[in-house]
Structures are given as structure tokens and as C-alpha cells.
Amino acid sequence: AETLPLSGRHMVVTSGPTHEPIDPVRYLANRSSGKQGHAIAAAASAAGAKVTLVSGPVNLPDPADVTMIHVETAAEMLLAVTEALPADVAIMSAAVADWRVASEGQQKIKKDGSGAPPSLNLVENPDILATIGHHESLRPSLLIGFAAETQNLLENAKGKLERKRADWIVANDVSPETGIMGGDRNTVRIVSADGVEDWPALDKTEVARRLVSRIATHIGPAKS
Ligand code: C5P
Numbered sequence: 001a002e003t004l005p006l007s008g009r010h011m012v013v014t015s016g017p018t019h020e021p022i023d024p025v026r027y028l029a030n031r032s033s034g035k036q037g038h039a040i041a042a043a044a045s046a047a048g049a050k051v052t053l054v055s056g057p058v059n060l061p062d063p064a065d066v067t068m069i070h071v072e073t074a075a076e077m078l079l080a081v082t083e084a085l086p087a088d089v090a091i092m093s094a095a096v097a098d099w100r101v102a103s104e105g106q107q108k109i110k111k112d113g114s115g116a117p118p119s120l121n122l123v124e125n126p127d128i129l130a131t132i133g134h135h136e137s138l139r140p141s142l143l144i145g146f147a148a149e150t151q152n153l154l155e156n157a158k159g160k161l162e163r164k165r166a167d168w169i170v171a172n173d174v175s176p177e178t179g180i181m182g183g184d185r186n187t188v189r190i191v192s193a194d195g196v197e198d199w200p201a202l203d204k205t206e207v208a209r210r211l212v213s214r215i216a217t218h219i220g221p222a223k224s
Pocket of ligand 1: 014092095
């Protein structure tokens, strides 16, 4: 068979938002569309990798030729990622909710007539990227995270590289005026121990192709 740039390699990709339940009919979420993560999974598969895509709720078709795992919450995503490992590469492009509601209501919360709103008690979610980054046996040899920021982009990206033990951080400015969140285009900077690489504004599918090509240059196909 033809050897493709990532033949024999296993890649785990996370994508989309997570939904954190408040009660049976309500949830906390964010504006992630999953477009970038899904495009990465599709590009990696086209490059010959065996891809496991773990996605939160999105309005996108499942990419062709990937093993798809649909989840809702951050806790479910962490479990699915852990079960999908080991892998040669993991790319955490999901916009995981930082917090979840401490105790999910078993019944729909009702107005009590007093005019006083209920208060939501939030607790921090597990950080999937950091958990994998610090894991002795499950950590892939190439671990890539994203940093979606509205300010201090490079500083925050470099902090994440260290704190989460990622090898590369794909940093993007998601200020509303950029239109990146939910949009089709993305302007990213690749932050690694070697420095910072600025990429021009590109379609998310092209960002995915370039990222996969950079990965292939870094690790290549599996030795057979
Ligand atoms: O939310 P934050 O900007 O810290 O996310 C940076 C990176 O960490 C992203 O790659 C994201 O997928 C990952 N992350 C995660 N689990 C979380 C929060 C973030 O894997 N709970």
C-alpha cells in the first residue's frame, strides 16, 4: 500500500464545546462550532492517520474515516480521551467548559414567585490537556493544545505550554471583531519551545492541512 505522511500513526483529536447540565432542560455552553477540530481530524485522516475524534455537541457531520466519539460534558470528554489513548499525537482543540454546576438539579428549577433568582454553584472542570500532559504512561509523544484568548495572546499561550506540558500551542485571538469563533477562517500562531510562528489568515480547513503537514514533518509515518 502507498505510504502516506501519517500512515500507521494514531491521532486523538478533541473538538467542539462541552455542555454542562444545570438541570434536565438547561446547560452551560460556549460558542465553539467545532469547525477547526473537525477539519484537523479530517486532514489527519486524509494524511493516512488512524484518527479518534472526541467531540462535544456540534452541528457538523462526522468526518469520513474517523472513529467518532460523541460526548456532552468535560468529564465525559476526559474519560473518552483517556480510553482512546495511547496515541502518537493528541490535539486538544475542544473549547472545554472551565466550570460545571456543582450539583445538577434532578428536576427543572422553577421560579419560586419571590423574584429572587436561584444561584448556581460552580466547580472547576478537569483540564483534559493538562491531565494528559502530566500523565506518565498515556502522554503522546506530540501533544498539541489550543489557546483561544481575547487578550495577552502570546503570554497566555506560553503559560499554557508550560503549565499543561504541551509541545505546541496553537494560539488564536477570539475577540468578537475577529469573527473566528464560529467563523470559517482562522489566524493562528504556533507557539513551541523553538519560538513563535505566525501564520496568515486562512480557511480553517487550510489551517488544519498545514498543521497536519507540520506534524508529519515532525514525526513522519510509523516505521513498518
Ligand atoms: O481553556 P484554555 O484556554 O485553558 O484551553 C487551552 C487548551 O486546554 C485547549 O487546547 C483546550 O482544549 C484545553 N483544555 C482542556 N480541558 C479543559 C480546559 C482546556 O483540555 N478543561
